[in-house]
Amino acid sequence: MEATEYYRTLTRRMVTSIMLVSFLPLLLFGGIVGYQFQTSYREKTIDHLRELVQKHEQNIDAFLYEKLSYIRVMAQHNSLKDLSNEQFLEKRLLTLQNIYGGVFVDLGVVDFDGHQIAYAGPFQLMKANYSDADWFKEAINCEYSISNVFLGLRNQPHFIVTAKRESDGRQWVLRATIDFVAFNSLVENLRIGETGSAFIMNRQGEFQTTPHVKPSRGNDFFLRVLKESSESTTSTPLVVGGLPDSGPAATGGVPLSSVTVTEDVDFFGDGLIYVMSPLKNNDWILVFQQGSKDAFKDLYQARRLALLILFGGCLAIGIQVVVITRRMVRRIKWGDSERDKMNEQVIEAGKLASVGELAAGIAHEINNPVAVMVEEAGWIDDILSEPDFPTDENLDELKRALTQIRTQGARCKEITHKLLSFARKTDPHEHEVDINELMDEIISLCEQRARYSNVKINRNFASDLPRVLASPSELQQVFLNLINNGVDAIGANGGTVEITTRSENKYVVVDVADTGAGIPKVNLGRIFDPFFTTKPVGKGTGLGLSICYGIIKKLDGQISVNSAVGMGTTFHVRIPFSQQQKD
Amino acid sequence: MSSPVVLLVDDEVPFVEALAKRLGKRDLTVMSAFSGNDALEVLAKEPKIDIVILDVKMPGMDGIDTLREIKKAYPLVEVIMLTGHATVETAIDGMKLGAFDYLMKPCEIDKLMHKVKEAKDKKRTHEEKIRQARISEIVTRGRG
Numbered sequence: 001m002e003a004t005e006y007y008r009t010l011t012r013r014m015v016t017s018i019m020l021v022s023f024l025p026l027l028l029f030g031g032i033v034g035y036q037f038q039t040s041y042r043e044k045t046i047d048h049l050r051e052l053v054q055k056h057e058q059n060i061d062a063f064l065y066e067k068l069s070y071i072r073v074m075a076q077h078n079s080l081k082d083l084s085n086e087q088f089l090e091k092r093l094l095t096l097q098n099i100y101g102g103v104f105v106d107l108g109v110v111d112f113d114g115h116q117i118a119y120a121g122p123f124q125l126m127k128a129n130y131s132d133a134d135w136f137k138e139a140i141n142c143e144y145s146i147s148n149v150f151l152g153l154r155n156q157p158h159f160i161v162t163a164k165r166e167s168d169g170r171q172w173v174l175r176a177t178i179d180f181v182a183f184n185s186l187v188e189n190l191r192i193g194e195t196g197s198a199f200i201m202n203r204q205g206e207f208q209t210t211p212h213v214k215p216s217r218g219n220d221f222f223l224r225v226l227k228e229s230s231e232s233t234t235s236t237p238l239v240v241g242g243l244p245d246s247g248p249a250a251t252g253g254v255p256l257s258s259v260t261v262t263e264d265v266d267f268f269g270d271g272l273i274y275v276m277s278p279l280k281n282n283d284w285i286l287v288f289q290q291g292s293k294d295a296f297k298d299l300y301q302a303r304r305l306a307l308l309i310l311f312g313g314c315l316a317i318g319i320q321v322v323v324i325t326r327r328m329v330r331r332i333k334w335g336d337s338e339r340d341k342m343n344e345q346v347i348e349a350g351k352l353a354s355v356g357e358l359a360a361g362i363a364h365e366i367n368n369p370v371a372v373m374v375e376e377a378g379w380i381d382d383i384l385s386e387p388d389f390p391t392d393e394n395l396d397e398l399k400r401a402l403t404q405i406r407t408q409g410a411r412c413k414e415i416t417h418k419l420l421s422f423a424r425k426t427d428p429h430e431h432e433v434d435i436n437e438l439m440d441e442i443i444s445l446c447e448q449r450a451r452y453s454n455v456k457i458n459r460n461f462a463s464d465l466p467r468v469l470a471s472p473s474e475l476q477q478v479f480l481n482l483i484n485n486g487v488d489a490i491g492a493n494g495g496t497v498e499i500t501t502r503s504e505n506k507y508v509v510v511d512v513a514d515t516g517a518g519i520p521k522v523n524l525g526r527i528f529d530p531f532f533t534t535k536p537v538g539k540g541t542g543l544g545l546s547i548c549y550g551i552i553k554k555l556d557g558q559i560s561v562n563s564a565v566g567m568g569t570t571f572h573v574r575i576p577f578s579q580q581q582k583d
Numbered sequence: 584m585s586s587p588v589v590l591l592v593d594d595e596v597p598f599v600e601a602l603a604k605r606l607g608k609r610d611l612t613v614m615s616a617f618s619g620n621d622a623l624e625v626l627a628k629e630p631k632i633d634i635v636i637l638d639v640k641m642p643g644m645d646g647i648d649t650l651r652e653i654k655k656a657y658p659l660v661e662v663i664m665l666t667g668h669a670t671v672e673t674a675i676d677g678m679k680l681g682a683f684d685y686l687m688k689p690c691e692i693d694k695l696m697h698k699v700k701e702a703k704d705k706k707r708t709h710e711e712k713i714r715q716a717r718i719s720e721i722v723t724r725g726r727g
C-alpha cells in the first residue's frame with residue numbers, strides 16, 4: 001500500500017514539474033505577446049475609427065457650410081425685391097436643385113415679424129408665420145444659422161439654414177429647407193462592419209439623424225463624456241461663438257484630439273466603442289458607435305485561434321506528460337521489483353551458503369565426539385576381549401551392546417561425512433573421472449529424497465565408458481542439480497527419473513530424463529538464465545541450472561534440453577573424453 | 584625387533600587418551616601431545632619416536648605446519664595424518680609434504696595398526712639403508 005502511494009506521489013511530482021516547466025514559459029510567452037499585440041491592434045483600430053469619424057465630421061460640416069454659404073451668397077447678391085419675386089425665387093431654387101439634387105427643398109424670405117414674404121417650393125407655405133419657431137428666433141439674432149432638425153409646420157423632419165440681411169431699411173431673412181433624407185444619408189453612409197453606425201445629436205441631447213442602432217446610454221451620457229474630455233484637453237481650442245468665414249476650413253483645422261473615444265458596456269454585457277466628434281461649431285455631436293466584438297473582429301478571431309492552439313498544445317503536452325510519466329514510473333516500479341526480487345534471491349543464495357557452512361561446521365564438531373565414543377567403545381571391547389576377564393552370562397549381552405554402539409557410531413560417521421562432502425567448498429582440481437562411478441555416488445545421495453517423492457531412479461549405464469577430465473565435485477553438483485530438478489518436476493504423484501550414460505563422438509553423454517510436468521515453450525529459452533525460476537519465492541534460487549551450464553561450458557561440453565509439457569523433460573549433458581583417450 | 588614408538592597428537596584429549604590405551608594394549612609404546620608445539624617438545628626429548636599420528640585440524644599450530652616442522656627437524660620420523668572428511672585435500676597436501684599416509688576419523692583400530700606397522704617397516708628399511716651406507720663408507724675409508 002505504502003509502495004503504491006510512493007509511486008503515485010512520484011508520478012504526481014514528475015507530472016507537476018514537467019508541466020510547470022513546459023506550460024509556464026508557453027503561457028508567459030503567449031500572454032506577453034498576446035497582450036502586446038492586442039494593445040497595439042486596439043490602438044490602431046481606434047485610431048482608424050478616429051480618423052474615419054473625423055473625416056465624416058469634416059464631410060458633414062462641409063455639406064452644411066456649403067449649403068449655408070450658398071444661401072448667404074444668394075442673400076448678399078440679390079435684393080429683397082428680387083427675392084420677393086416668387087418667380088425669381090422659383091428659378092433660384094431650380095438652379096440649386098439642379099446643382100445639388102434634391103437637397104434644397106424650398107426657399108423662402110421671411111420678414112422680421114416672422115411673416116413669409118415669398119416662397120418657392122412644393123408646399124403651400126406662402127403666408128406662414130414663423131415668429132414662434134425656434135429657428136426664426138435664432139435666425140434674427142445671428143447673421144446666419146443652421147437650425148436643429150425639427151418637424152415644423154409640415155410635420156416632416158427637416159432643418160433650415162438662414163441668412164439675415166438688411167436692405168432697403170428692412171431686415172429680412174432668407175431661409176432654405178434642407179432635405180433631411182439627403183442629410184441623413186450622409187451619416188447613414190458611415191457604416192463599418194456589422195454594428196458600426198453613426199448618428200448626430202445636438203447639445204440638448206436630441207437626435208438630429210435617425211440612429212441605426214439605439215445607443216446603449218441616454219444621450220446625456222455622451223454630452224457628459226464629451227464635456228469631460230474637452231475639459232481634460234484644455235489645450236484644444238474650442239471654437240465658440242461666431243463662425244469663422246471659411247467654415248469648412250476651420251472645422252478641418254480641429255485637431256484630432258477633439259475626437260473623443262470612450263468605451264462602454266451594453267445591456268448584454270458586450271463592449272461598445274463610442275467615437276464622438278463635435279460638429280457644426282460645437283452645436284451638434286457626431287457619435288459613432290460600434291460593438292467591440294465587431295470592431296476588433298480580426299483581433300478576437302486571431303486571439304481565439306491562438307487560444308485554441310495554446311489550449312490544444314497544452315492539452316497534448318499534458319496528455320503526453322501523463323502518459324510518458326506513467327510509462328516511466330511503471331518501468332521504475334518494474335525495475336524496483338526486479339531489484340527486490342534479485343536481492344531476495346541473493347539473500348536466499350547467501351542463506352543457503354551459510355546453512356551449508358553451518359552444516360559442515362556442525363558435522364565436523366560432531367565428528368570428533370563420535371570418534372571419541374567409538375574409540376572408548378573399542379577400548380571396552382579390548383578389555384572384554386582379555387582372556388582373564390571373568391566370564392559371565394551377561395558378557396555376550398555386553399558385547400552385543402558394544403557392537404551396536406560401534407555400528408551406530410559408524411552410522412553417525414557416515415552421516416557427518418556425507419554432510420561434509422555435500423557442503424564443502426567445491427574442489428576445482430580436475431581428475432580423470434569415471435562417470436558411471438560418479439553417477440552411482442550421486443544417485444545414492446539422491447535416492448533417499450526420491451523415495452519420499454515416490455520417484456524411482458533407473459540406471460541405464462553403458463559399460464567401459466572412457467574417462468573424462470573434470471572436477472568430480474563440480475560434476476557432482478551438476479548431476480545432483482539435474483536429478484533433483486527431475487524429482488521436483490515429478491511432484492507427489494510419482495514417476496521415474498532415468499539416467500543413461502553412453503559415449504558418442506568423443507563425448508560421454510549423460511541423459512537425465514524425468515516423467516514430470518515438462519517445461520512450457522516460453523520458458524525453455526530462459527531456463528539457463530541466472531535467477532530464472534518458476535518455483536515460488538524462497539523455494540528456488542534460480543541458480544542451479546545456470547551453474548550447471550557454466551560448469552559444463554568450462555569443460556568444453558554441452559548441455560541441452562528437450563521438453564514437452566505433460567510428457568517430461570530430458571537434459572543431455574555432453575562431456576568430452578579426457579585428452580589421453582582422445583589421442 | 585623393538586615395538587614401534589608412537590606419538591599421538593590431537594587437541595581432543597579424550598580421543599588421545601582412549602586411542603593411546605588401545606594402541607598400548609596392542610604393544611605399541613604410546614606418547615601423547617595435545618598441540619603442535621607439545622608434539623615438537625616431546626620429539627625433542629624422545630629421540631626414539633618412530634611414528635607421529637597427527638590430527639590435521641588443531642587450534643594454534645595446525646597439522647600441516649606441525650608436519651612441516653617435524654619433517655624439517657626429524658626427516659626420518661614417519662607421520663600418519665588423521666582427518667575429518669572436510670579436510671581430505673589438506674591431508675593430500677600433507678602427503679605431498681612427506682607424510683606417510685592419512686586416515687579418516689574415526690578410524691578402525693585395525694586399519695590404524697596396519698598403517699603404523701607399514702610406517703615402521705618403511706622407517707626401518709630406510710634406517711637400514713642409511714646404516715648400510717655408513718658401513719660401506721667406513722669400509723671404503725678403511726681400505727683407503
